[in-house]
Amino acid sequence: MALGNLFKRKASAPRAQVRADRGLLVFEHTSEVIRAEKLLKASGREIRVMGPPPEIQRGCDLVVEFPLMEKLDILRVLAEAGIPPMESVPVTGPLLAPVDLFQVKDFGDYLMVRAANMKLTVDKRNRAIVNVSGGGCPDVPYIAARLIGLTLDEAPAPREIGHTLCGYALELAYEEMVRLCSS
Structure with missing residues (x-):
């Protein structure tokens, strides 16, 4: 395996790209993020754990990025599991883009x-x-x-x-x- 150029870091900002079709789930405790991630990934959902943007730093230092189209179903699944988020925020602009961990x-x-x-x-x-x-x-x-x-x-x-x-x-x-x- 040639690793020469594989590990060169791209000169990019640490913020993720803004995608209007994504939302962020904000939780109070990190343990809730871990449980939510495990549950949602096990159900085949396309989610990512990210750092929260400064504009919504409430709760713990992690958020779950999710497809907005699945918001109602995801919130129902999390509520049934006893881990509802503090809030759900749509990613509407560059200031609300999550930070890459x-x-x-x-x-x-x-x-x-x-x-x-x-x-x-x-x-x-x-x-x-x-x-x-x-x-x-x-x-x-x-x-x-x-x-x-x-x-x-x-x-x-x-x-x-x-x-x-x-x-x-x-x-x-x-x-x-x-x-x-x-x-």
Whole structure:
């Protein structure tokens, strides 16, 4: 696999593109976002967890982006599951575009993906995980010890071995790293 140009970061703003057909679900707690994401993805819906735009920073530091056409059904499913959002906001302009959770930094032979406050660094030559850092959750040292030295193919998904917000953020970084390394 030729990785030379694969990991070059595009010079773009961290905000996602504005799509008038999308909406944002705002939740009070991160645990609700995690539960909503799991439920909606399991039902085959096309959603993404993103950072909230500054104009609607209420509740936790994550929002769920969803197709507006499915709003009523999604709200019904979430209410039935006992996790209704605080509010649902249509993305109507650039100020309401969600913020991408990922930051990618290319260090030559190494690539780092940051999701929220968690960072995962991989050796691009062999896809080995060389560093896990960030967060302040008690399971971070355990997760790091389980991942460092393994390749992306060998490593367990952080969500399987961590049970905190940091483990969730590291799972997002891990999934993005796998996506980048598979392209």
